[in-house]
Amino acid sequence: MWFLCVFYHRLLDFRKPEVEALAELFGEEIAENESLQWRLPEHHHNDTPFHFVQLSSEEIARNIAKRSILVKGMYELWGEGTCYEELKESILSYPDSRKLQFLTSDSTFRISVETFGKALTFEEQKDRIQSLTYIPFEGRVNLKNPDHNFFLMEMIESEENNGLQPILQRRIFFGREVGFADRKLLPTFQLKSRTYLGPTAMDAEMAFLMANQAKATSGKLVYDPFVGTGSILVSAAQFGAMTMGADIDIRVVRDGRGPDCNVWSNFKQYGLPMPVALLRMDNNLPPWRSGLKEIFDAIICDPPYGVRAGGRKSGGRKILRGTVDPYTVPDDKRTDHIPSTGAYSLVECVHDLLHLAARMLVMKGRLVFFFPVLRDETGGEVKFPEHPCFKLVAVSEQILSSRYSRVLLTMVKVEPYSEEIKEAARLMHLEFRENHLKWLEDGNIHSSVFKPIDSSQIHTDPKAFKDPKPKYRGKYV
């Protein structure tokens, strides 16, 4: 069955992957290398908020809309057209077998008018509703809590955007609402009212999107190896998952900012079950027992990019460079000794994350994480991290500044962890240790982001100045 899916007009790259992940979660049968079928309305560009999607049941559509962050509503389309005459023809030709059951005399209904790109007065809205008299509504009107909710959506051609074509043309849709979003979710969880925050706390909207990409749900165990203030785990817990987190910085994880301002209080604030465990450990030298594997259903995280917050691993700066030998801590100082840590490059960090996920995720489990990329003017191909156990199923870009963006990668575990993979990871781990300095320099996003603009590139003649940045449509939203 085809449904009209209306999205909120933001985070454009994230919209369809979220629906795909939720469709799978709610039981839509999707073949191995296939995805959902999507269709665009006539003359609409891919960035439009209106898309048609094929789902096998109304129940799945309803569940997706309820849990989704970016879907405003799902509708069964009864008719469409560029003008009201076309709309009437379209609705009349829609089979009665699909319409009559929702128009019965013992039911209640409401018709809402929504406009995109313009405002209508109350009179104008009433006129449009009146024009639908050819639809045999037999029930009573109930504006508060109707059995069936009908929507008349009217849009005008959108404006030109940076010299690019408009994303939608004048069109009218009429449909029966099948599912709608939970509008209370984001206001409740927004960061500005959260008890314990840190500089890299994930904002609520994005945290829920990540939890949806990971298909977090009741009975599943979700792990965040860079837990920090727990912002990602809070969203997973809200969707019913059991959560677990680790961090190398003990102050963030254990102490927080006081007895009422720590990771536990974030969960308490929303009445959510506490994480099953919080640990202090180094992802580079994890303490997992050998033989432990396939224990997490999903790993959701935001690894340190090295731009505003850098990663750390065991070792200490001079020890890692080989300038000094590891020192032995005297026995009387052992209990309170805080081990020194050294820089953990993004490359090694992601390598360790993929290895952890390959081992600890169940088969078909999902790894969802952010990966920073430099915004290259030349538009060259960006290489994302790869691993033989994983298949990349979604890539969504969020622009952070003119210099760089971050991409949310969703990977599914398709191959089991083997001795070969374990050995390859061990060798890579040694390689990182032997050549510590070389790997620190490679892929250093921080220096590229904060590099001062070369003043020779600034032209004095305004007419000759050409904006070198490629034009982006909606990725800024």
Add this chain to the structure above:
Amino acid sequence: MRLIVHNMLSCNIRGVANKFPLRIEPKKIIVKEVDFNPDFLKHMIAKIDWKALVDGARSMGYTELPDHAPDTTTLESDESFLRKFHHSLLELHLEEGSLVCSETGRKFPVNKGIPNMLLHEDEV
């Protein structure tokens, strides 16, 4: 720290052979109620090292667990077992204490319920 995570941890000091399980030396134990979720428990039972769980529970003062995990086929109907499993896995909480490596005697402290598994510079 709950037994579910104790069951996953080992001593990763370089050169140590007998790394798992870590012995629990409790100083303060709390019992925190957790919602009973049989799906989650059935999912976990295959992944748990049973002997380590039983020994861990004993050192925390809980001796009700059977020495061997029952057959997965009988699990569906055996609610009393699931309740004991649930209690030992998720409700026993080590608030203060240490996890001790049986080979080296190295103590990994547990403070405010959070184990500190970071190695010192000479153990790496």
